[in-house]
Amino acid sequence: MAEPHIRLTSVSKRFGPAGQNPPAVDDVSLEVPRGSFTTLLGPSGCGKTTTLRMIAGFYEPDVGDIFIGDRRINDVPAHRRGTAMVFQDYALFPHMSVADNVGYGLKLAGMKTKERQIQVAETLRFLGLTGLDARSPSQLSGGQQQRVALARALVMKPEVLLLDEPLSNLDAKLRLSIRDELTSIQKQLGITTIYVTHDQDEAVAMSDWVAVMNAGKVVQWGPPWDIYYHPRTPLMADFVGTVNLVKGVVAAAEGDAAHVRVGGEEIVVPGDWSSLAAGREVVLSIRPESLRVTAPDDGRAQACPDAGGGATFSGEVVRHTFLGRLMRYAVRSGDLEWLVDQPDPGAGAPLEGPVLVRVNATRVHIIPDAG
Amino acid sequence: MRVFVREPTLGLTAFVLIGLMALFIIYPQVQVVTVPGVGGYERFFRSGPNWIRATQNSLWVMTFSTTTAVLLGFVYAYAMVYSRMPWKPFFRLIAILPLLSPSFVVAASYILLFGPRGLVTYYVFGVSPNILGFYGLWGVQTIAFFPIAYQLIADVMSRADPRLEQAARNLGAGPWQVFWTVTLPLARPGLVAAILLVAIYVVEDFGNPALIAGQFTVLPTLAYGLIIGFGDFAGAAVVSTILLGLALSMYLVRMRLEGRHGYVTISGRGSSIPRPPVPALVTWVCFGICLVLAGLIVLVYGVLVLSAFVEAYPFNFQPTLKHFVYVSTRFNSLRNSLVYALTAAAICSMFAVLLAYLVQRKPWRGRGLVDFVAIMPAAVPGLFSGIGYATAFNQRWFDWVDRGALITISMIFWNIPVGYRASLAALQQIDRSIDEAATSMGAGSLRSFRDVLLPLLRGALTTGFITTFVRAITTLSVVIFLFTPSTTVATITIFQLVNDFNWGGATAFTVSVITMAILVLTVVWWIAGRHVRLDEVAGG
Numbered sequence: 014m015a016e017p018h019i020r021l022t023s024v025s026k027r028f029g030p031a032g033q034n035p036p037a038v039d040d041v042s043l044e045v046p047r048g049s050f051t052t053l054l055g056p057s058g059c060g061k062t063t064t065l066r067m068i069a070g071f072y073e074p075d076v077g078d079i080f081i082g083d084r085r086i087n088d089v090p091a092h093r094r095g096t097a098m099v100f101q102d103y104a105l106f107p108h109m110s111v112a113d114n115v116g117y118g119l120k121l122a123g124m125k126t127k128e129r130q131i132q133v134a135e136t137l138r139f140l141g142l143t144g145l146d147a148r149s150p151s152q153l154s155g156g157q158q159q160r161v162a163l164a165r166a167l168v169m170k171p172e173v174l175l176l177d178e179p180l181s182n183l184d185a186k187l188r189l190s191i192r193d194e195l196t197s198i199q200k201q202l203g204i205t206t207i208y209v210t211h212d213q214d215e216a217v218a219m220s221d222w223v224a225v226m227n228a229g230k231v232v233q234w235g236p237p238w239d240i241y242y243h244p245r246t247p248l249m250a251d252f253v254g255t256v257n258l259v260k261g262v263v264a265a266a267e268g269d270a271a272h273v274r275v276g277g278e279e280i281v282v283p284g285d286w287s288s289l290a291a292g293r294e295v296v297l298s299i300r301p302e303s304l305r306v307t308a309p310d311d312g313r314a315q316a317c318p319d320a321g322g323g324a325t326f327s328g329e330v331v332r333h334t335f336l337g338r339l340m341r342y343a344v345r346s347g348d349l350e351w352l353v354d355q356p357d358p359g360a361g362a363p364l365e366g367p368v369l370v371r372v373n374a375t376r377v378h379i380i381p382d383a384g
Numbered sequence: 385m386r387v388f389v390r391e392p393t394l395g396l397t398a399f400v401l402i403g404l405m406a407l408f409i410i411y412p413q414v415q416v417v418t419v420p421g422v423g424g425y426e427r428f429f430r431s432g433p434n435w436i437r438a439t440q441n442s443l444w445v446m447t448f449s450t451t452t453a454v455l456l457g458f459v460y461a462y463a464m465v466y467s468r469m470p471w472k473p474f475f476r477l478i479a480i481l482p483l484l485s486p487s488f489v490v491a492a493s494y495i496l497l498f499g500p501r502g503l504v505t506y507y508v509f510g511v512s513p514n515i516l517g518f519y520g521l522w523g524v525q526t527i528a529f530f531p532i533a534y535q536l537i538a539d540v541m542s543r544a545d546p547r548l549e550q551a552a553r554n555l556g557a558g559p560w561q562v563f564w565t566v567t568l569p570l571a572r573p574g575l576v577a578a579i580l581l582v583a584i585y586v587v588e589d590f591g592n593p594a595l596i597a598g599q600f601t602v603l604p605t606l607a608y609g610l611i612i613g614f615g616d617f618a619g620a621a622v623v624s625t626i627l628l629g630l631a632l633s634m635y636l637v638r639m640r641l642e643g644r645h646g647y648v649t650i651s652g653r654g655s656s657i658p659r660p661p662v663p664a665l666v667t668w669v670c671f672g673i674c675l676v677l678a679g680l681i682v683l684v685y686g687v688l689v690l691s692a693f694v695e696a697y698p699f700n701f702q703p704t705l706k707h708f709v710y711v712s713t714r715f716n717s718l719r720n721s722l723v724y725a726l727t728a729a730a731i732c733s734m735f736a737v738l739l740a741y742l743v744q745r746k747p748w749r750g751r752g753l754v755d756f757v758a759i760m761p762a763a764v765p766g767l768f769s770g771i772g773y774a775t776a777f778n779q780r781w782f783d784w785v786d787r788g789a790l791i792t793i794s795m796i797f798w799n800i801p802v803g804y805r806a807s808l809a810a811l812q813q814i815d816r817s818i819d820e821a822a823t824s825m826g827a828g829s830l831r832s833f834r835d836v837l838l839p840l841l842r843g844a845l846t847t848g849f850i851t852t853f854v855r856a857i858t859t860l861s862v863v864i865f866l867f868t869p870s871t872t873v874a875t876i877t878i879f880q881l882v883n884d885f886n887w888g889g890a891t892a893f894t895v896s897v898i899t900m901a902i903l904v905l906t907v908v909w910w911i912a913g914r915h916v917r918l919d920e921v922a923g924g
Contacts, residue, residue: 073386088390091823097824100821104818104820106821169826
């Protein structure tokens with residue numbers, strides 16, 4: 014991990030009198046690496062926006078310290094923090110033109126008109142907004158407004174860019190394209206960026222680091238891959254994407270694999286699970302895309318992607334949903350119901366009746382804490 | 385308070401605003417209440433039936449005038465919003481006229497029409513009745529204040545979603561049922577606001593009872609009489625404290641019922657879906673009533689204009705401009721009115737917007753109290769305010785301040801509530817992220833207020849300006865204890881001229897003031913360049 018750029022140490026924030034509301038942010042410590050794209054992910058009310066706004070200086074923490082670099086910024090007013098924020102609803106100044114919106118911060122910084130115009134034009138070009146300088150925000154489409162808001166932040170060449178659900182007001186298609194644009198801009202400029210969202214797709218797609226928050230606490234911190242495949246709690250697993258959470262009992266645990274019994278079958282999960290005692294109840298988190306459905310008769314013919322350690326459950330299709338790029342099955346097998354995302358629905362796996370569900374053991378994650 | 389420590393200039397601004405409010409709102413009021421001392425109150429309350437009679441009279445006239453004014457205001461509003469009667473623009477215009485003139489000109493006009501030498505009584509019927517007393521006051525206040533009730537009720541009515549009435553019709557309700565089950569309940573907030581506001585206007589009305597109530601003494605005229613007749617400031621202070629108690633209790637009821645600020649009612653006009661048609665008969669009844677009411681207002685102002693332009697009303701109708709020549713000889717009172725009102729309006733509207741910004745946008749302890757103090761002047765009777773300023777600032781230590789400036793200051797702080805409430809409502813419509821965006825780009829609080837919020841608050845600023853201007857130029861009671869010969873204002877001059885039976889001069893002055901107000905409002909309208917609503921003047 015690169016050196017931390019933004020640090021939060023045991024930061025808490027409560028709204029309203031103590032005892033009445035639970036804290037909005039509860040003892041959060043965080044180190045955001047310099048130049049990274051870091052996402053605060055969580056359901057609404059989890060404290061992610063409050064955390065972001067404390068970094069921006071719009072809220073004061075009740076306890077704890079916030080550092081940018083080596084500077085403690087708790088007592089630095091928002092307008093002197095060198096952070097730039099992009100708001101969910103863009104917050105463009107309705108009475109100013111696009112160029113005036115983008116140039117406003119430079120004007121405050123005392124930049125000469127000539128120089129300012131050059132910088133504004135440059136930024137507008139960089140974001141593909143050339144020619145819209147004289148428009149007023151109300152004459153722009155949602156995507157354009159979004160870009161102006163971004164230009165307004167970027168033109169300041171901020172140390173830190175703060176993004177508060179900037180894509181949530183855009184339609185699905187635009188969201189995808191601006192999402193890619195945003196990450197590529199961030200990589201080009203190398204600005205330390207904190208991004209707040211409740212959308213786990215966005216989080217895993219865009220981030221270098223993800224902090225999953227719930228009830229005011231950071232529940233998990235790591236790269237997106239980790240967050241997705243190695244959730245720390247069943248709740249997190251469920252929040253970040255669709256998941257099969259299956260109860261199992263540890264039969265044996267060794268240095269390189271754990272044997273877990275699930276519904277009469279045994280799955281050999283690779284990894285160092287030696288801390289797990291035999292007989293312990295655990296929860297397995299298995300993503301639907303790590304499962305495959307096959308017809309019962311050709312179970313042997315269609316080889317599993319990886320041979321070792323996997324298990325096969327026989328069951329019956331309860332329902333199937335055609336999602337375009339994949340077919341989502343619900344398969345009942347004894348007490349278990351498996352959700353399976355089968356790619357390439359046209360390939361001809363059976364849509365009803367008895368089937369086999371094959372588990373890829375390398376994609377299985379053990380959550381030791383069954384609670 | 386940490387916001388102010390982090391931004392000292394903001395803290396200093398708040399400190400100055402709060403200091404000024406303490407000095408010019410709280411201090412004079414405390415003066416009035418405390419100046420008699422415990423002994424003064426005791427002596428006064430023992431002293432006899434005068435104040436009891438006046439209090440009874442005030443309550444009596446408040447009950448009657450408020451009831452009729454609100455009733456007529458409701459009918460007028462219903463007619464304007466629901467019926468399909470013709471001439472609506474005319475009726476709308478006519479109902480604004482009374483807001484632009486001192487309310488006591490209605491009493492003056494009443495004397496001209498029905499007095500001992502009245503156009504109707506003496507000239508037409510040849511009788512010289514004694515019209516002084518309760519009934520005249522009741523009628524005059526009804527005419528003077530029903531336009532205020534109309535503005536408030538119509539405002540609420542026009543916001544009621546027509547789809548609700550359509551839904552009721554669709555469910556099988558007849559016009560009569562719709563009126564009782566949908567229209568009336570939806571208008572109730574407006575009705576309540578109108579009742580309580582008109583009651584305050586009636587109870588603090590000084591000019592009308594002073595001119596036509598005669599022996600029927602009410603609290604404001606009693607207080608005035610104590611000072612002018614006996615120099616008894618302590619007694620007047622007790623009387624106006626009773627008056628304040630009445631007005632304040634009604635104001636507090638209104639605030640409670642409206643959830644203190646009644647934000648919802650200020651912006652966002654109702655949708656443009658047409659309302660279900662009312663029966664033709666109702667429309668024509670409405671039209672008839674509006675015609676009569678508008679006719680009365682036209683009559684009131686018509687007779688003033690007539691008197692201003694003739695030799696000697698009602699005996700000699702020879703056209704002349706001599707009364708206006710007379711006005712020009714006493715031009716300084718007109719000029720003072722204009723200068724004081726414009727200055728007060730400019731400062732008051734800015735003050736109100738800035739204060740609303742501090743209260744609504746910044747977290748600091750004590751802002752609840754500041755909020756209360758800012759809206760309180762709306763409940764303070766003008767006469768109370770006048771006596772307060774007279775006792776507090778007609779003092780040696782305040783001599784360095786010009787009396788004209790003092791009058792202006794009293795107008796500023798007496799009128800803060802309207803601009804303040806309009807600004808609060810407007811600020812609520814502006815998402816906080818707008819000023820946060822400015823902040824995150826490096827603007828301090830005051831800078832982002834100036835660059836970003838102020839341009840967006842132009843509407844509230846204009847509302848504050850217009851209201852303050854109109855109320856300042858039409859007030860009598862606030863300035864009646866403050867003026868000096870060189871700082872007299874038009875309303876004072878008119879009042880004196882009426883008392884001297886110089887009807888030509890008084891009416892010419894009235895016409896001049898109204899014309900001046902209309903001219904100024906036209907200019908403001910033109911400068912503001914946007915949709916400005918005159919009826920907000922009634923917002924109180």
